[in-house]
Amino acid sequence: MKFTILCVGKVKEKFYREAINEYTKRLSRYGDINIIEVADEKTPDQASEAVELQIKETEGQRLLAKMRDNMYVITLDLKGKTYDSVAFSEKISDLKLRGNSHLVFVIGGSLGLSKSLLDRADESVSFSKMTFPHQLMRVILLEQIYRACRIEHKEPYHK
Numbered sequence: 808m809k810f811t812i813l814c815v816g817k818v819k820e821k822f823y824r825e826a827i828n829e830y831t832k833r834l835s836r837y838g839d840i841n842i843i844e845v846a847d848e849k850t851p852d853q854a855s856e857a858v859e860l861q862i863k864e865t866e867g868q869r870l871l872a873k874m875r876d877n878m879y880v881i882t883l884d885l886k887g888k889t890y891d892s893v894a895f896s897e898k899i900s901d902l903k904l905r906g907n908s909h910l911v912f913v914i915g916g917s918l919g920l921s922k923s924l925l926d927r928a929d930e931s932v933s934f935s936k937m938t939f940p941h942q943l944m945r946v947i948l949l950e951q952i953y954r955a956c957r958i959e960h961k962e963p964y965h966k
Contacts, residue, residue: 808838808899809909810952813873814945815866815916823942830949837956847916858916868920870913880908880928883914883944887931895932896955912952914944916945921942929955 818824827842834840846869848862868939874880879902890898902910913924925931934947957964 810840811911813870814844814914817844818942821890826946834953843873861931863918863921866916867924878909880909880911882928882931884931885933887933888931892954894949896958899955900959
C-alpha cells in the first residue's frame, strides 16, 4: 500500500516535525508513506472573497499537479464524512481490496480547498467539526492512518 499526504505549506515547529517523523517511521512497515508539500500563498489582511477564492485556486492547482489518475484522493474537509477509527480502518481495507493501492490524503491551506480540488476528490473526510492547525492535522492524520493499519492487522493499539 502507498500513502501520500499532499499538503500546503511547511511545518515550522520542531515538535510537529518530530511527531510527523515518528509516525512516518512507524507507518513504513505497512507500506510506502510520502509527504509532499506545495507552497502556500500569502493571504493579505482583510482579503476580499475574490482574492481568497484565487488563493485557494492557486494552491489547489499546485496540489492537483501532484496527482495522477490511478490515485484514490481523499480530501480533509469539515463537510466530509466522519468515521470512527475502526470504520476508518475498514474503509482503507476496503479500498485496498477494490484495487486502490495508492491513497492520497489532501490537507489544504488556511483558507481551505478549491472547488476544482474537491471535484477531483474521490471522497472527503472530516476528522472533527473543529478546526485544527494544518501542521497539527498532519500529525492527527498520520496517527489515524497508523491506527488503521494496526487495527487492520489485528495488532494491539491503545483505545
